[in-house]
Amino acid sequence: MVGVETDTATPTVYDRYDTESIKKFRENGWWQDSSAAALLDRWADTTPTRRFVSDGTTELDYATVRERAHGLAATLAHRGVRPGDRVAVQLPNWAEFVISYLALARLGAVTVPIMAVYRHAEIAHVLRNSGAVAAITTGTFRGFDHAAMFRALQVEAPALRTLVIARGEAAPGELTFAEATATVPGPDELGPHSDPDTPHVIVYTSGTESTAKGCVHTWNTLDFSGRGLAHNVFQLTAEDVMFMPSPVAHATGLVVGVLVPLAVGAETHLLDVWEPNEGLRRIEKYRTTATATATPFVRMALDAAPEAKRDLSSMRFWLCAGAPIPETLALEFERTFTNGVLMPLYGCSELMAATCCHPGDPIERRAGSDGSPALDGIRIRLVGPDGEVGPGEEGEITYSGPGAILGYWREPERTAATIDSGGWHHTGDLGRFDADGYLRVTGRLKDIIIRGGTNISAAEIEGYILAHPDVSQVAVVAYPDERLGEKACAIVVPVKGAAPTLKDITDFLRLERRIVTQKLPERLVLVDELPMTATGKVQKFRLRELARGES
Template structure:
């Protein structure tokens, strides 16, 4: 592991000079900044609504004013360009303001999903070296501010807490009060450079600890702007509906940066409930969305009784699971001609492949699309490192302007993932057809995709293994109609012990583990199926779990 004094990642560490020159010449990297874009729309369309969440509605001018005030308050609290600022907020307007405040002063946003608890949040704070954090009080029965106050003692760099929609304590900043801070351009300073670190998004992947994916403004803007223009074909009068967490890749890029790219609107939903989601679509006349595929199934089931007017919704992008033909057809009928589109990507590359407007149903239901944007290259490689023939399975590798610079303070993981030619090895498996359309077929990674969220099996195994009744554990996915996959712990008990689902989940709750990582099924076995080299045969366990 690398120390806090390790140098930050640079675009020149990630790309050679010829690639950087091509990205700029071709307009894939346009430069600028999030703050400059916000200024543009606040000047051109100041009264156009930018963000709403069912409680708060803010136009472009108001978002700019509040972001500048909060940025100044952070500067006065000691935050400097390049410093990391963590933010754990629900899908609220405050998240958008907070992100743009951090971006304006050249600090680096570290978004944290609200489902994460003390164990995960503590790791992110310590690894990122965050000097400030923006959070809330009680949300869905959990007190986030109290957690941060407790964690602050073990995170010496963390000096400032900003509390939104709850009372700030002594020495803390009230979000709303901070947003009213009077300031000017001289205090806020110059806009940050487009190749500086912009956000660090933590993702578990296959690892037992989350790793921080470092993106610049250019790498994020490439994906957000490209998806907005080439895939969503977003217009200024469009309204993006975003129930996916804006603290993670899909929500941030599609739900915040996409609308910002064209000066349109985003509507955020903080708690996914399909009936409420449909009501919001109808009320705000939402035109597009992007979620994990299971969200669509739940929305369609709710629409049978709700019978909402969904005619405004013309486009819904899905990731994390294939789109069945029947689902695409049902969506078309329920949303009055709306189109369901697949996308393959991950936090490291954002958008890899997707279908595009005009692709027929058989393409949308039978593949994960072709290269998402101009400038992206996708290849499939075999175990020998060479490209596989069309139709053969290989690891999906990405090259392009949207690739992550690397993993924060982790050169070993970076080197293991990005090869010397700049190709990012995703760890996912796929097959391509003669027309260049990809179908994701599996993964080298040991992850569980629950409702579109990656959960590291190794991480959950480490938690369950600490239970006093468990001698050995292996965590695998089992299929779920609603969420795609759920977490199952296969355990070998210690002599005389009988581990139960209730006992294990109660034990893990006491250790402040994110709820989505708790096993939802426990299967007790006498011994694990093993290979000749002593590895657990998880494919056998998956069959066992399905039959259990």
């Protein structure tokens, strides 16, 4: 049975932050008395005919989005959805996702976004953990029947009473998205806007290492990143068009693809299936100006650009997350996107934006670091076994500021293991600061090979191997060794037409990079592609199985 787990008290900002911190956040304007629905009202009143969202098949202005969001909110309320209830939304990058999110925000319900690639097992966990009472999904998308899956889950999850189907057929008792958004709410039926300090969204982690955790964000913790990125990093205006091929049902896509343009009354253009030629076509057609994706998207776009021959002059800003930006990639980007720059960002579902480079940072900074604290109000501290470490020393990256989650939904033990008594969020990532306060993420606490008692950073070795001319992508993982405990295995995606051997790689590392013998990989596996989560993170647990010869 999926069922509903026993409720625990809903986390509050006072569980997470002390009174002085909350006061400081408000005095500095990092937290405000607003809401996503109030922002929608603002733009629908002042610029009603400005296009807000497009997805290649649908184009909606601000007034129409509000009308449909309010209709959906009223329909869900009639079906018994109340403020604080959780509602799962599994939709591709379509306008219906934006409408659904804003409808739930207006109702005061909690959006539980689920990426379109997730299937029964992952969604069962999300439904069980969140206790969702309704779901908004689609019919058949990319050959998979999402509606049928939710019907099967509904049998196991009695709390899941309502299904809304977008771009698909509704079964008896269900609602199509069109009819659900057609309701006209009565005067004051939707009530006041929701409290910006109550749970607003629960974003589930991508599960690269363990069971996905539900990251509880308020409107204020999300808006801090969205509004801050819009004004201080993207420097967006209402004339900009955000391009979003990353899933809007996860952290990067939701914040950058929805909240950032909403902050300034701009437009967002969504792409439901990433294919580089189609992505470049959309950039040209919709004159998009900014985006944020995982690093592999950039590589694919650059590879496709010469043959595509598209006008990419509108793009001025591409925020890049999930992997370092080699200087060669940054230079190639600027040759292809002649008016644009490639900027690194480091963050996660728990914190959204933590560090990034900013307009004016030279290419050496953008290629040589993951930036400095992204926004005013963020503090980053690196901690070693004996406390805070100084410049040049490696330590765990910890975060303090207005953008962190309240905790993990219904998981107090995991919350307590992540957020210390001083309120610092421990990311599990390792990094080093340079003398100027720029961070370089160097790996993960769990992303270490312990060879004969020596800790070896997988990310460090990956950086060395990536410089080999025959290597396109690489991930380094541990595999067990009876004598040494662990050894390093390099999983390599070779450059097209190349087939490097283990000796090729180790000779390069020893002679060209001059690294110590203990850091050389002792096993090599060539693959066509690295297994990724939908947000572009390498699934290292799958690679460990491959390194052990289990798959």
